[in-house]
Amino acid sequence: MEALININQLNLYYGAFHALKNVTLTIPEKAITAFIGPSGCGKSTLLRTLNRMNDMIPGTRIEGGLSIGGTEIYSNEVDVETLRKKVGMVFQQPNPFPKSIYDNVAYGPRLHGITGKKQLDEIVETSLKSAALWDEVKDHLKRSAFGLSGGQQQRLCIARALAVNPSILLMDEATSALDPISTLKIEELAQELKDKYTIVMVTHNMHQAARVSNQTVFFLNGEVVEYSETEKLFSNPSDQRTEDYISGRFG
């Protein structure tokens, strides 16, 4: 697997707080990488640096290298909108727009200048199919997205992210507000999507990381403690702190 994301000696500060310390990681493409660790360990912070969501938090300072596909994403030439088109994100709470199902998915493509109805129809259909939602909504695309269940709304948000044709999909606790069945659907979906997309997920549910991801990174106090194949990390971790965390001794 090719490394798509290269993080090199990355340090991030929220004001005086040193949130990420010398993080060095390579994330392979077309695979699922999970970030785990106790609250405040820096996993979500790192996820948000991948599409520069932290830019919006005042007092954030970042040092070190972070490149995606060879491009340093914190360099001045990088257009953040273009970056976020390439690096889509799904959040903890499903956050559909107060619009129809169709318009939710078509929103991104329209923003990026696509107006032809035929082309939009096609994008909406492909995206909803990719998000495993098409069969459930194809007959009422004009209905409000708020009428969908939580799990459907989350898949809609995934479809919306896919509609702008990203190469990376970030999932920040994307199933923590969902019931077990919807959670499993999203997990299965992630498994399917990894053939086409690079997925990075933050999860508090260690067993989700164990079930779904190919690689797992364990963070503690802003540092990477262990990064290995998921199977290895959950069966025979190298670091005692990893062992203690995944066995529920702290965190």
Place this chain on the structure above:
Amino acid sequence: MMTKRKEFDQGLEQLHNLIIEMGNFVEQALADAIAALKKGDLEQAKEVIANDPKLNQMEEKITETGSRLIATQQPVAKDLRRILSAFKIASDLERMGDLAVDVAKVVQRLDGQPLIKPLIDLPRMAEIVQTMTYESIQSFIQENVDLAYKMAKDDDQVDALYGQITRELYSLMMENPRNITQASLLSFVGRYLERFGDHATNIGESVVYLVTGSRPDLNV
């Protein structure tokens, strides 16, 4: 660091104690069976056989406790290896108990008749496998990989003695066909003890797996 897994840890401790209990039980069962063989003591042999169901119950208890922990606690890493090793060790110990019963049954079939030869090598073999059993359980208690390897090495002596005993018994059979029944029974005992040693070695393998996560073959 705060521990917040009281029930889980209690379950794991229960497994640990059951393994030790089974280990002690098996050591005693073999010692009694061999003592009964030496003395031709039918009463003692009967007792070894009658006690065996207790060992089976302990194994069942381990299966039950371990399954419950897997179902309810979703163990990973060393916790998971601890439970898997407990299953494996319990099954080895249960087989060892059966082998002690097999020795006791030989005592019953000999039915007090005088032995065709004084027992020297079989008790020596028994002594080594008893030590191996003790050390295998100690290596489990201390999570001592070195001791597990050392114990497994003793199995070579057991195998060598077994070869010696069978050769000797074969020549006794050839000397006099009337020796055949007793000689084959005694060679069965040799076989049982040799298997006993292999199971102790298996326990050593489980200990190495528990501690390191890799599965070596100590039975070579």
